[in-house]
Amino acid sequence: MFELFINKYSKTKQYLYGILLVCLVAGICYAFSQYIGYRVVAFILLLTVSLIAMFFDILPVLVTAFISALIWDYFFIPPHFTLQVASTDDYILLFMYFVIASINAVLTYKIRQIEKVAMQKEEKANTVKLYNTILNSLSHELRTPIAAIIGATDNLQNHNEKLTDKNRNELVKEISKASFRLNQQVENLLNMSRLESGFIQPRKDWCDIAEIVYDAVKRIEENGISQKIHININPAIPLFKLDKGMLEQVIYNLVNNAALYTDANCTINIIAICHADVLQIIIEDNGKGFRKEEITNVFDKFYRLKNTKTGGTGLGLSIVKGFTEAMGGSIYLENLSTGGARFTINIAAETSYQKSIKNE
Amino acid sequence: MSNPAEILIIDDEVQMRKLLEITLQSNDYAVSQATNAKEGIIMAANHPPDMIILDLGLPDEDGHSVLQKLREWYTNPVIILSVQSSEEDIIKALDTGANDYLTKPFRTGELLARMRSALRGALTDVNNPVLTYNDLQIDLSARTVKKKNELIKLTATEYALLATFAKNEGKVLTHHYLLREVWGPGFINQSQYLRVFIAQLRKKIEDDPNRPEYFITESGIGYRFVLKE
Numbered sequence: 174m175f176e177l178f179i180n181k182y183s184k185t186k187q188y189l190y191g192i193l194l195v196c197l198v199a200g201i202c203y204a205f206s207q208y209i210g211y212r213v214v215a216f217i218l219l220l221t222v223s224l225i226a227m228f229f230d231i232l233p234v235l236v237t238a239f240i241s242a243l244i245w246d247y248f249f250i251p252p253h254f255t256l257q258v259a260s261t262d263d264y265i266l267l268f269m270y271f272v273i274a275s276i277n278a279v280l281t282y283k284i285r286q287i288e289k290v291a292m293q294k295e296e297k298a299n300t301v302k303l304y305n306t307i308l309n310s311l312s313h314e315l316r317t318p319i320a321a322i323i324g325a326t327d328n329l330q331n332h333n334e335k336l337t338d339k340n341r342n343e344l345v346k347e348i349s350k351a352s353f354r355l356n357q358q359v360e361n362l363l364n365m366s367r368l369e370s371g372f373i374q375p376r377k378d379w380c381d382i383a384e385i386v387y388d389a390v391k392r393i394e395e396n397g398i399s400q401k402i403h404i405n406i407n408p409a410i411p412l413f414k415l416d417k418g419m420l421e422q423v424i425y426n427l428v429n430n431a432a433l434y435t436d437a438n439c440t441i442n443i444i445a446i447c448h449a450d451v452l453q454i455i456i457e458d459n460g461k462g463f464r465k466e467e468i469t470n471v472f473d474k475f476y477r478l479k480n481t482k483t484g485g486t487g488l489g490l491s492i493v494k495g496f497t498e499a500m501g502g503s504i505y506l507e508n509l510s511t512g513g514a515r516f517t518i519n520i521a522a523e524t525s526y527q528k529s530i531k532n533e
Numbered sequence: 534m535s536n537p538a539e540i541l542i543i544d545d546e547v548q549m550r551k552l553l554e555i556t557l558q559s560n561d562y563a564v565s566q567a568t569n570a571k572e573g574i575i576m577a578a579n580h581p582p583d584m585i586i587l588d589l590g591l592p593d594e595d596g597h598s599v600l601q602k603l604r605e606w607y608t609n610p611v612i613i614l615s616v617q618s619s620e621e622d623i624i625k626a627l628d629t630g631a632n633d634y635l636t637k638p639f640r641t642g643e644l645l646a647r648m649r650s651a652l653r654g655a656l657t658d659v660n661n662p663v664l665t666y667n668d669l670q671i672d673l674s675a676r677t678v679k680k681k682n683e684l685i686k687l688t689a690t691e692y693a694l695l696a697t698f699a700k701n702e703g704k705v706l707t708h709h710y711l712l713r714e715v716w717g718p719g720f721i722n723q724s725q726y727l728r729v730f731i732a733q734l735r736k737k738i739e740d741d742p743n744r745p746e747y748f749i750t751e752s753g754i755g756y757r758f759v760l761k762e
Contacts, residue, residue: 356638379725381732387743388750404743412725418620418753525725 187229191237195221199244211249215270218245222274226281234282238274242267314358318351325351353396361488364422368495375416375500379525382410382445382452385417389424390443399437400458402428406445411524413452419496426489427456427516435460439513450524452502457515462508471506538652539563539580543573543599544588544614549637553586556641562648570594577607584652587631588614589622597625604630610651614639620753627707627754634705634754650703664699666760669738669747671699678738685737690715694730695738698748698758707755731756 198221202214218241226234246256250263258264325344328336336344367373383406390402424443431441435458444455463471472494493516497504502520509515540562542553550566557564565582567573570591577585585603589596600611610632615622623634632651635644662674670679676692678685687695693715698706709721716726735742749757 352638379728381728383743384728384732384750388752391744412728421752 184230184233187233188236191225191229191233192240194225195237195241195244199241199248203248206249211245211251212266214249215245215266219270219274219277223277223281226278231278231282234278235275238271238278242271242274245270311362315355318354318358321351322348322355361492364492365488365495368492368499373495373499375419377414377416377522379412380415380417380420381412382406382454383408385421386424386443386445386454389421389428392425393429393432396429396432398432400432400435401440403440403442405442407447410445410447411526413447413520414523414525415452415500415520416496419500423493423496423518424454424456426493430489431456431458431460431514435513447524451519451521454518455515456518457509457513459509459511459513462512462514463506465508468506468508472504537561537563538583539565540648541565541567541573541577541582541585543567543570543585543591545569545590545592546588549588549614552641553644556644560645570596570599574599574602577603581607581609583609584648585609585611586614587611589619589626590616597622597629600626600629600631612644612647612651623754624707624709627705628709632704647703653703664702669760671695673699680738687734687737691730691734691737695734698756702758702760705751705755705757711755727756 195218198217199214202209202217206214222234222238222241225237229237243256246258246267247254250267251259258267325348328344329341333341386404386406390404394402428441428443431439435441439458439460441456441458444453444457446453446455472490494504497518497520500520500522502518505517505519507515507517540557542550542557542564544550544553544566545568547568550568554564554566565576565580567576570593573585573587573591585607587596587600587603591599596613596615600613603611611630613623613626613631613634614637615626615634616637619636623636626634633647635647662672664671664673668681670682672678673696676696678687678692678695694711697711697714708724708727711727712721712723715730716723720726731748732742735745735748738747739745747758747760749759751757
């Protein structure tokens with residue numbers, strides 16, 4: 174948290190703000206000098222310096238401490254408006270004032286350094302953990318189809334004469350399935366790295382929501398799924414200015430996910446509505462839903478639900494979230510009281526109603 | 534066909550060339566191959582093929598500039614091969630004069646269909662004003678459209694759009710191309726017009742407008758008018 178403040182202000186500004194703050198506090202004390210003794214003023218100034226030490230770098234704090242000591246001496250210690258000090262007590266006080274202020278500055282600085290190192294260590298540990306998860310997930314999700322391809326081609330090359338026609342066809346089918354799976358994984362990885370690099374910028378153009386939904390569903394149905402998909406889109410829904418590719422990928426990933434992780438006899442509903450220039454897309458199923466403790470994690474990168482079958486990279490939903498947010502939208506997941514999960518996407522966008530276009 | 538159509542493949546990937554060679558030869562095309570841009574241009578100039586399949590990612594020269602050089606004199610179809618997720622590349626190539634495109638990985642069936650359609654476009658002219666396909670009939674001289682022998686009422690813009698598609702059957706048409714052809718050069722950024730009119734044509738002509746079979750969306754690029762065989 175301290176880091177934030179330090180990064181926010183440049184060194185020059187830290188000097189300026191530190192000195193200004195001390196002057197301000199001193200000014201206020203001076204205005205009330207009839208009511209408070211000058212020794213109390215020392216404590217108030219010391220407090221100010223301590224506060225500054227919490228947020229600023231060591232050098233600006235030391236400089237502020239030194240200047241505050243001078244101000245205290247010049248304006249508050251009798252005789253006023255000189256740097257002279259009348260009593261021995263005040264000499265000792267002034268000396269101690271400066272020492273305490275310096276110790277304060279140094280100690281706070283040290284604590285902050287330790288905190289920083291601890292934070293870096295933790296970050297590094299997290300990175301290593303994430304890296305391991307990525308490696309595990311990737312090596313499994315990429316190697317499985319590769320193994321299928323190598324195995325099948327080996328069989329076809331070396332045992333061709335022993336294979337029946339049926340077996341041969343099955344092996345070829347396996348190769349085809351595995352290659353498509355590989356292709357999809359690579360696409361997911363590319364999308365993710367494009368998102369991570371911040372390179373991705375939505376390319377907004379007028380989108381026909383029904384067309385996009387049906388295109389995504391068509392791609393999923395080509396994979397051969399057994400669940401029923403119901404589509405409910407108001408025919409009067411306007412065109413939205415959004416990134417077509419991103420929106421289609423979001424819908425594809427959500428519906429594909431629902432198809433992967435629900436039973437064959439389940440139903441998937443896709444609903445698109447327009448509320449005052451906000452596009453709302455709901456994708457819900459009547460499967461088992463998500464476990465409560467998992468709802469917050471499902472959008473995390475490489476997060477896989479416990480005890481789920483393989484087939485994904487754990488990237489699908491984080492891409493959904495990334496794309497939705499890149500278009501300025503939000504996504505929300507909840508379990509339905511009737512069982513099943515519901516994803517709700519809201520994206521505010523420019524709209525165009527068909528009626529406004531003349532048809533001649 | 535008495536003489537097999539001659540196809541020149543320009544691609545640096547040996548695996549890709551092998552795949553294309555087997556696919557094309559087994560479908561009775563004559564195949565020649567070039568491994569880089571320089572070789573490809575020389576081969577095309579010495580013995581102009583009936584079609585060129587050009588990979589956009591060549592080692593010695595940018596695919597777009599190869600295409601530009603070819604188009605200075607070569608008028609037969611060119612089909613572009615490109616890697617996925619480079620819509621801008623594809624649009625640029627189509628604008629430079631490529632007839633069609635395929636993104637790797639592609640299905641060979643898809644490649645053959647595109648090739649047939651591009652070669653057909655190169656061989657036959659639209660001298661015959663009546664185009665009949667399955668249950669759809671478009672009469673370009675009488676400006677009428679019939680489906681299952683019933684007249685379909687189209688507005689002038691809808692007809693202009695359909696006619697543009699019909700004249701380019703099987704070919705991908707970019708958003709800009711369609712907007713320029715149908716609405717005029719000032720409208721190339723008014724993509725909402727296109728969305729609305731495509732939706733209307735689908736409503737009038739498709740059996741199920743939500744699962745179009747005639748007006749196919751080419752995501753991020755444009756539309757393709759495909760006729761059921």
